[in-house]
Amino acid sequence: MVRAMVAVLLLRNPMAYFETVCEVVAAYAEESSIAMHEQISAVSGDFGPIRRNLVQAHATKLTRDILDHQERAMKAGEEAFLDAMVRGEKALKQQGTTEYRRS
Numbered sequence: 339m340v341r342a343m344v345a346v347l348l349l350r351n352p353m354a355y356f357e358t359v360c361e362v363v364a365a366y367a368e369e370s371s372i373a374m375h376e377q378i379s380a381v382s383g384d385f386g387p388i389r390r391n392l393v394q395a396h397a398t399k400l401t402r403d404i405l406d407h408q409e410r411a412m413k414a415g416e417e418a419f420l421d422a423m424v425r426g427e428k429a430l431k432q433q434g435t436t437e438y439r440r441s
Contacts, residue, residue, distance in 0.1 A: 340364040362404065 341364035345355035354360045378385045 340368050366400070366404075 341360055342352075342355055344364045344367065345357075345360050346352050348363070349360060
């Protein structure tokens with residue numbers, strides 16, 4: 339339901355429901371709501387509103403952190419794939435072939 343609300347109310351595009359960005363935003367909305375509720379309860383509800391520009395600054399930093407993480411993860415995946423390809427080619431050369439054959 340949160341994902342649908344993000345698509346329709348925030349992204350203003352019902353088809354955005356199927357986009358990964360909508361899935362990620364909804365997941366962060368859910369988890370941050372739960373975490374904040376737990377933290378506020380721990381301080382006896384002594385919690386006031388935060389200025390919108392500070393919320394925007396936090397959102398910008400969080401978004402940057404998420405994108406940096408995604409970039410690192412994709413790069414690591416590509417490097418692991420290339421390493422596997424190189425190891426595979428070396429193994430084929432050691433076997434005296436450069437072609438993949440099913441046994």
